[in-house]
Each structure stands twice: as C-alpha cells, then as structure tokens.
Amino acid sequence: MEKLESFLPRNVYDVEQVEKIKKLDRHILRSLLPDLLEFTKDMNWPVAPGILEILLTFPKEIVPHVQAALSSDDENWKWFILHFLIIELPVESRVHFKAYLTRVAETPTQDELAEELDEIAQEILETLHY
Template identity: 45%
Template sequence: MNIYDKYLPKNKHDFDRVHKLKKMDRTELLPLLPGLMEWVQDMNWPIAEEVAQLILTFPNEIVPLVKEVFKTNDDVWKYWCLEILVHRLPMESRQLFKDDLIRLIERPTAGEKYEEFDEIAIKILQTIV
C-alpha cells in the first residue's frame, strides 16, 4: 500500500475524497498527482471531471505525467489526456507538447489513428502555433 493511498479516491464515486483534496495545500497535493492522473483514464467516471479540474491547477507539474501516459499503449487514457488536460492547459504548458502533437499528426500508431488523435492534435496545435 502506497503512503498516499489514504488521500486518493477509493472508487469512481468518492466525491468526499475529491472535495478533501481540493482543500489540501498545494505542497501536500504534489506527490498525489501521479495517483490522481489515473482518475482521468475514463472521463465517464463520475469523479473524473472534478479530478481533472484539480490536476489542471498544476499545469507545469502535470506535463511530465501526461508525457508518461503518451508512452503507454492505453489509447483511451491518451485520448482523455489530450482532450481534457492538454487542450485546457495554459499556452505555455501546451507548447511543451508541440513535438508530441506533431508526432500524433504525422506518425500516429494504429490505435491513435483509430481514436482520431491526429484531429485532436491538429486542433490543439493550431492554438499554439
């Protein structure tokens, strides 16, 4: 068991934990970000949007976490990271994804092509060029 598990949501309906997280100090939340990222794997989960909003208050800190998700084979998680996180990041943070966006447009994997990542990437890239 991770020492941070007692702070993270237990299930997709655990709004109580999410509300407690929102009241925590930023320094306390930083080590929880990797665990919170898992809650944007499926934006159909009831707490996913609130968790995403919380994560987005750490634009610089989540850039490497999103880049790690992009290295996985979880195309649904990558999709939500693009659509919900990268798309909503401030301009300075979005710019850090320029190379990733170009790769998604020019050399998407079969799964990324199926999920139409290239179209999302174009849309995001147009906001930073």
C-alpha cells in the same frame, strides 16, 4: 503524516474524497499528481471532472506526468488526456507536448487513427501558434 494513498479516492465513485482532496495543501497535492492522473482514464467516471479540476491548477507540475501517460499504450486514455486536459492547459504548458502532438498529427499509428488522436493533436497544435 498519513500515507499519501490515504488521500486518494477509494474508487471511481468516491466524489466525497475528491472534495476533500481539493482542500489539501498544495505540497501534498503535488505529491498526489501522478496518482490523481490515473483517475482521468475515463472522463465518464464520477471522480474524473473533480480530479481534472485539481490537475489543471498544476499546469507546470503536471507536464512530466502527462508525458508519461502519453507514452503508454492506452490510446483511449490519451484521447481523454488530449480532449480534456492538454487542450485546457495554458500555452506555456501545451508547448511541452509539441513533439508528441506533431508526431501523432503527421504519422499516427493505426491505434491512434482509430481513436482519432491525429485530429485532436492537429487541433491542439494549431493553438500553439502564438
């Protein structure tokens, strides 16, 4: 079997590879999730929308990988994750982020305030009341 890295886009402009990735077996795709998530660090990158589409087809499996990204110190990436990924996940997946969202909404750091993460966290929290 090919190395998993060979399936990944070569760079943020490799939209052709993203289209090939979409056709891969779900088992292979599941193994690629953490690496694919890295391509959402900037949703302005040409590959990002296609990658996001793939990630959203794994609403349960993506949770631990997103939680790891949210524990990073990349507030800009967190902004993209909250605005484009978490808010689009089904409620059953969004609830796994409740503790993080609550903390950011209620006691944001200066960096989180600068990125307005508290506002989107509050918005997502309001969708969890079902």
